[in-house]
Amino acid sequence: MEKKKVVFFIYQMGAGGAARTFLNIINNLDRSKFIPVLVTLNYNGNYEEYLKSDIKFIKLNTRRLRSAILPLAKVIRKEETDIVFSTIPNYNTIAILAKLLSFTRAKNIVREAAYLGGNFSSNIKLIVYGMLYKMASQVVSLSEGVKENIVDRYKIKPHRIKVIYNPVDLDGIEQSMKEGEIADAHKAIFEDDAKVIITAGRLVKDKDHQTLLSSFSKVSRRINAKLIILGEGELEGALKSQAKELGIENNVYFIGFQRNPYVYFKHADLFVLSSIREGFGHVLAEALATGTPVVSTNCKPGAEEVLNHGEFGKLSNVGDVDEMADNIYKMLTLKKEETAQIIERGLQRAKDFNAKTIVKQYEDTFIKTMEIKKRSRG
The missing domain is CATH 3.40.50.2000 (Glycogen Phosphorylase B;)
Structure with a gap:
């Protein structure tokens, strides 16, 4: 099997739960099947020192999220990316737009980690996110409750959402x-x-x-x-x-x-x-x-x-x-x-x-996404 390149995009490898999740996934990803590339904005994060040495780590030359679209698109293209994996609505939006502007066949997988919404304005905002999420090949939620919230607030069809719990090392x-x-x-x-x-x-x-x-x-x-x-x-x-x-x-x-x-x-x-x-x-x-x-x-x-x-x-x-x-x-x-x-x-x-069990679920999701890609070409 040809190794697939996965670009992981996050704001920074700081001290939050999203960065810890990325760390656990990237470090435990099967290197015989996948090549991980981590991309962040130009910040230093607490978890960077725990990344395995074989991981290609790229920091974009910007600290503004909206300014990251074109630089990230260039990375996606240059790295000949198969999958762009991101988490949290704002970052997912940037990843989807960057993939579109990369003019490549890369697939977006977006992960939703939060139970958001509740008032009118935030619910409208989530519907907008949902419109963008529909451009992604796969949506991942970190719990059944978050999945229900995505269906309710984002208006995403349940069958397009895969529940994968957070990996714990x-x-x-x-x-x-x-x-x-x-x-x-x-x-x-x-x-x-x-x-x-x-x-x-x-x-x-x-x-x-x-x-x-x-x-x-x-x-x-x-x-x-x-x-x-x-x-x-x-x-x-x-x-x-x-x-x-x-x-x-x-x-x-x-x-x-x-x-x-x-x-x-x-x-x-x-x-x-x-x-x-x-x-x-x-x-x-x-x-x-x-x-x-x-x-x-x-x-x-x-x-x-x-x-x-x-x-x-x-x-x-x-x-x-x-x-x-x-x-x-x-x-x-x-x-x-x-x-x-x-x-x-x-x-x-x-x-x-256990991270080893959870990461295998992510690997299966990555592979299935690539299989969809092959079928769509056929």
Whole structure:
């Protein structure tokens, strides 16, 4: 079989979930069948250093997304591309337009990762995206809930959408836990008998750390506990102020972005996600893979699917401070035998998202897309 060249296009290889997904797909792609080429705008991203050395990495000479259309079209043409794979609506739009302007036979595969829409203006915008998505050969959604949303908001036919869950690099997580160490500045957090709760994610509105802080305030009145917040973002100052107002600032630790969050997960007693919405909830699957029990909001649609309606972790209603506090307290005060059973179930669930399994689904999708291409020529 002739190797097929796949151009992966993303804004940057930053610290977000989309970049992590691209990293896992590209690194695990079968090199006997595919040649991956990664294209980003002219930014430096946290995940770049984790790319395998055989990956051709091209940075376009622009930081403006709309200015990337023609440069990306040139790359598609020069690389003799078979498939252009992109994710997130704005980037998918650029990838589709660039492919059209490349005047090649390359095929677009667009991935949708978010549960978007709700008001009139955003729904109209999504219909416009849907019109462009119809020019793509394949649409991929990262959960059944996202697929339903694409059908409802984007007006795409269900049969044109393939559901593929996010790939989780279980081997990489295991290695990170074995070889990684908690930074010296943070070791003292874990050295007493306090229960350690951890969360990870950008400090932005959708992650709703405000609810988590309020819930933690209630929990900390009942048991000796600490809260570690991994991540950076525009709300850091406001969240620190909230912690001070709640009188918990001495037990809340904002430690920023960590290159190896998994060693922190491993040593924590509980992982909590307080998001308002999640297309998949990648970090939940990663937390399960580290053997850490989970409490999450029932953020649509991802958490419900990852945790299978509460089978693999406790679910709270979005924004419900009291319910989240109760769930956190219950998880932290379980008997050891019960906690061990929850951990084992979580580890088994994480295997469903193993990057090696998920990437094969992407490979099958790439191959089927090329077969459609051949039939269309005939």
